[in-house]
Amino acid sequence: EDQVTQSPEALRLQEGESSSLNCSYTVSGLRGLFWYRQDPGKGPEFLFTLYSAGEEKEKERLKATLTKKESFLHITAPKPEDSATYLCAAGSSNYQLIWGAGTKLIIKP
Template sequence: EDQVTQSPEALRLQEGESSSLNCSYTVSGLRGLFWYRQDPGKGPEFLFTLYSAGEEKEKERLKATLTKKESFLHITAPKPEDSATYLCAGGGYGQNFVFGPGTRLSVLP
């Protein structure tokens, strides 16, 4: 059964303190690994799609990387406005699109 897990469940950082979020996946025939950001009371907002191991994508303070078993979302020098829940999802064969439970990030000023 396809599965996506994320760690840690919650993360508190001081402003400027860099860290990484982990997404581990077992998805048959992975066709894409997706990262989203979700703010309270809102829908998930698309961040990145990664298609193959070794691929990296960057956007402002965020960088996503992909290996054959996991993906990392690196946050460099975070700001309070980066506080949100970060979701990853795997899309594989058979139209499966499985979301992980998310990591709740809090960045304190």
């Protein structure tokens, strides 16, 4: 069964304290691995798509990486405005995305 698991459920960091969020996936025929950011009361905002193991993408303080079993979202020197829930989703062999439950990130000033 296709499955995506995110860890930790919640992460509290001090401003400037770098860390990583994990997204483990079991999907037959991965079509793409997607990262989104969701702020309270808003829809998810697209961040990155990764297609193959070894691929990396960066945007400001965020860097996403992909292996054959998991993806990491690395946050370098985070700021309070990086606080949000981060969602990952895996594209399976059909049209659907398999969604993780998200990691709630809180950056304290």
